[in-house]
Amino acid sequence: MATITAADVNKLRTITGAGMMDCKKALVEADGDFDLAIENLRKKGQKVAANRSDRESTEGAAIAVVSADKKEGVVITLNCETDFVGKNEGFVKLATDLANLALNYNSKDELLAADFNGISVSEKLIEQTGVIGEKIEIGSFERLSGEFVGSYIHAGNKIATLTALSANVAGAEEAARNVAMQAAAMNPIALNEAGVDASIIEKEIEIAKEQLRAEGKPEAMLDNIAKGKIQRFYKDNTLVNQDYIKDGAMSVAAYVKSVDGGLTVTGFRRVALG
Template structure:
């Protein structure tokens, strides 16, 4: 049994360093005979045990963070998950997710696994996830990481961190930031499949055409008219499902492509990412 006296200030100091609970910090210092480094190791091992016990849990709550570099040329969106809405709304959890996003912005990792291998304050994010699980008592995970580059990237977070959007524009013109936000809100609301019809994959096109033809046959239309009518239905699909062809939510008299062209001649979207919590 340790004879070292553990003071309240020692416990508080360890709590400030680790974020663990007061009783856990006191126990860690007692077990480590007052050695702070050993106490931190104790807490991290405890976190690993808790993490192992939570691996079969679903972590469908959390936050989505979208950010860009200072020059606005590159943007990232990350999803950091927990198990309950209560934790998702906790300021410390949101701050942790923000720091993960900051690392993604600053270091530009090539993949989600590469992101987890990067460090915050000298500790790998993968290890910090275990630490957070130990402190919070819920499974904490980074489940999504997306990145785009463009002449102008605009980030948007919707619904109390429940959905994040990145929009890449073809030019950094006056009013690009405001226009990008408007288009990002369009993407959040309308969830387009692609930028325009050229971005829709051939399997989706074939599937939509087949559905259209079955509908037309069911209506009793002549066989020689089916192909033409099906193409018309496909054009309607493009209008509803591709970003530049969608009616602009803030002004239904024009589509998104026309709106951007009215902001600056030739301005268009070159890339976008939409990440919805749990989707």
């Protein structure tokens, strides 16, 4: 039987992130074979993952990252079961590493199949389920492209956003971040009027008309008054029309134009835990 030293246990712990006792047990069972010990730990993770497959993973970390050339951005959530794990430094680092890896892929399925230090991302998540003892999974996966992409992660990693601007101009980085902060705080349903589904507008018009009827307004006036309420709906719920959170005297679109007269917001992505 191979002699298992403290250095061996620590080495396996460094490689896998598993607990000291788990690493020692895995090495003993594998008779000192590191590859077999790693495989055994991963199998343990698979067993834990299967046992927790029906658990809700609504906590975790939302991470947004942008490519070096500022043309692409990705925002993901790495989900777990408890806020305690979601705040763990190692967990947040794993989420950040996965977000940076995600810049190279176009979908969650592609990311899950990607190589992560010799194993696939999906295998890494199973491994970490075994290590942590909670269900770990990629939740949201969103990409955004543009002439200049910026990001914002809200304190505690609960919300992460991306915004795209029409040009890389002086002040674009600050503007993109400020607009991303706006999207995080105000949760718009669309970029502008064109992005709002027609069924939503029809429903809002019907609600407005019913309210007006209840107030005793004449039927002939309902359409015009309802249109005014829809304009208010756009102002409250579409990113570029919202009041800018740092200066309520201007809209987000006006703020961006104050940075550069030709600058516009061309897209955004927002993901949140829960």
